[in-house]
Amino acid sequence: MTTIDSSCAIARSLSVVGERWTLLIMREALSGVTRFARFRDALCVAPDVLTNRLNTLVDYGAMTREPYQEPGSRVRFAYALTPAGRELVVVLAALQQWGDQHLPWPDGPSILRVARETGRPLHVGFVDDTGTEVGLDDVDLVRTAAYPSSPAAGR
Amino acid sequence: MTTIDSSCAIARSLSVVGERWTLLIMREALSGVTRFARFRDALCVAPDVLTNRLNTLVDYGAMTREPYQEPGSRVRFAYALTPAGRELVVVLAALQQWGDQHLPWPDGPSILRVARETGRPLHVGFVDDTGTEVGLDDVDLVRTAAYPSSPAAGR
DNA sequence: CCTCCTGAGTAGGTCCGACCAACTTAGCAG
DNA sequence: CTGCTAAGTTGGTCGGACCTACTCAGGAGG
Numbered sequence: 001m002t003t004i005d006s007s008c009a010i011a012r013s014l015s016v017v018g019e020r021w022t023l024l025i026m027r028e029a030l031s032g033v034t035r036f037a038r039f040r041d042a043l044c045v046a047p048d049v050l051t052n053r054l055n056t057l058v059d060y061g062a063m064t065r066e067p068y069q070e071p072g073s074r075v076r077f078a079y080a081l082t083p084a085g086r087e088l089v090v091v092l093a094a095l096q097q098w099g100d101q102h103l104p105w106p107d108g109p110s111i112l113r114v115a116r117e118t119g120r121p122l123h124v125g126f127v128d129d130t131g132t133e134v135g136l137d138d139v140d141l142v143r144t145a146a147y148p149s150s151p152a153a154g155r
Numbered sequence: 156m157t158t159i160d161s162s163c164a165i166a167r168s169l170s171v172v173g174e175r176w177t178l179l180i181m182r183e184a185l186s187g188v189t190r191f192a193r194f195r196d197a198l199c200v201a202p203d204v205l206t207n208r209l210n211t212l213v214d215y216g217a218m219t220r221e222p223y224q225e226p227g228s229r230v231r232f233a234y235a236l237t238p239a240g241r242e243l244v245v246v247l248a249a250l251q252q253w254g255d256q257h258l259p260w261p262d263g264p265s266i267l268r269v270a271r272e273t274g275r276p277l278h279v280g281f282v283d284d285t286g287t288e289v290g291l292d293d294v295d296l297v298r299t300a301a302y303p304s305s306p307a308a309g310r
Numbered sequence: 311c312c313t314c315c316t317g318a319g320t321a322g323g324t325c326c327g328a329c330c331a332a333c334t335t336a337g338c339a340g
Numbered sequence: 341c342t343g344c345t346a347a348g349t350t351g352g353t354c355g356g357a358c359c360t361a362c363t364c365a366g367g368a369g370g
Binding site: 004007008009010011012013014016017018019020023024027030031060061062084086087088089090091092093094095096097098099100101102103105107108109110111112113114115116117118120121122123124125126127128129130131132133134136137138139140141142143144145146147148 | 159162163164165166167168169171172173174175178179182185186215216217239241242243244245246247248249250251252253254255256257258260262263264265266267268269270271272273275276277278279280281282283284285286287288289291292293294295296297298299300301302303
């Protein structure tokens with residue numbers, strides 16, 4: 001996936017988070033995991049692949065790699081989400097919502113999205129600049145002048 | 156990706172749409188593409204890979220494969236989005252929004268999301284059951300009883 | 311009739327990346 | 341000085357992505 005230079009924002013995002021394991025790594029990170037071995041053990045992902053994915057996440061600003069030192073231990077490295085990385089919760093929640101609806105699981109959802117303040121259930125949707133929600137059928141994707149006219153340029 | 160039987164809805168969704176090309180195929184489908192050759196030419200994807208991806212999308216209910224016949228031509232097949240497939244616009248828009256914000260492109264966004272009725276710009280976000288938007292920091296992901304306790308079960 | 315063209319794939323070979331297991335390196339604990 | 345652990349690196353295998361060429365069916369044109 002070397003399409004980071006695509007004019008399509010979807011393709012650019014996918015070049016960062018579209019490889020295998022990456023979004024599952026972000027799921028773990030959002031639930032508080034920061035260390036290499038915990039990612040590896042939680043996901044059973046091969047260490048070389050994990051190294052690779054963490055590096056691209058750091059390279060593109062979704063995570064930071066920072067040394068830390070627990071008392072009585074040597075310096076180690078922690079992977080922390082950046083604000084940009086934290087915003088991927090929208091993508092993850094959208095995938096989760098889709099999976100819950102269209103690929104249901106006998107026991108029901110294993111994770112719910114609720115508002116921290118009110119406890120109300122949440123869903124992911126489209127909102128306009130006045131804060132009112134808009135249904136999927138009212139969403140229009142319009143091309144700007146930046147849209148490429150040549151074929152295959154949207155790759 | 157044979158994790159369609161995961162208890163995690165994110166992992167299940169990714170087993171359907173998480174492979175390379177799949178979400179780009181859905182992007183084309185959402186902009187009206189229905190035929191094999193048009194997908195292939197728009198994305199420059201290898202035909203065997205395209206066959207494979209279209210089949211899994213059909214298998215899991217995101218698309219249908221239906222024969223059609225243009226006058227003066229033999230029967231061919233069209234790939235059409237199902238309602239479930241159309242709902243993936245939320246995932247695509249979330250990826251697009253993230254890419255526009257964090258991996259910007261010199262010419263600016265090539266596609267905008269606007270409300271069909273009002274023309275107002277749209278973004279993807281969390282909405283509660285009263286229709287009010289909730290900021291990312293107010294989103295809480297809570298585990299239900301269906302959440303697996305064994306390690307690596309969330310894969 | 312024979313040939314060409316087009317749409318929708320299938321088939322064969324190459325190569326890269328995921329996977330697995332073993333090894334490494336650095337520091338602390340006993 | 342021997343283990344133990346965290347955080348990787350390295351080497352080999354194998355499946356899937358990739359590219360090219362081929363197939364197959366039905367018009368259209370000559």
